[in-house]
Amino acid sequence: MRKKTxxxxxxxxxxxxxxxxxxxxxxxxxxxxxxxEDHSLKEAAPERNWKDKARAAIRRSDIVLVMVGPKTHKAHGVLAEVGMARDEGKPIVQVIGYRNGDYTAVPNAGRLYRWDWANLKKILG
Incomplete structure (x- = not known):
């Protein structure tokens, strides 16, 4: 059995x-x-050491997936995590999270894909 990404x-x-x-x-x-693995914060107020926890989780990952919504390209936490992933040399891809709307890709966060099962299997497989 193949190891999962x-x-x-x-x-x-x-x-x-x-x-x-x-x-x-x-x-x-x-x-x-x-x-x-769900490493996200459980509440909106970030823990003091969230960046350390995020970096450790990014290091353990094979790839970083950015879920893109209308305001994601301005979200400070996302921008910080993308920077960490780049620092760690991890590949980054983005998927558009909603069917309708106009979305802006997160800067320096890889290619933007439509969210469908075929794309997910291709980019995360």
Whole structure:
């Protein structure tokens, strides 16, 4: 059996928490080639050491997945996590989290993909 790709999910906590929940659900499908450990904060007020915890989780991951919503490109936490991933040499990809709307890619966070099962299996497999 092939080892699953370990994915760190970066998302706009204030606006797009449900996207993280959806991608975790997809990671649990029988044919999913990736796994996600939920390292996100449980509340909106960040812990003092959240950056240390995020960096450690990014180091343990194989790839960083940015879930893109309307305001993600301005979310400070996402921008910090993307910087950490770049510092750690981790590949980064982005998926558009919603069907409708106009979305701006997060700077320096890799290619922007549509969110569908075929794309997820291709980029996270």
């Amino acid at each position: 370990r994915v760190f999910v970066s998302f706009d906590f204030d606006n797009d928490k449900k996207l993280k929940d959806f991608i975790i659900g997809q990671s649990r499908l029988a044919d999913s080639p990736f796994s996600i």
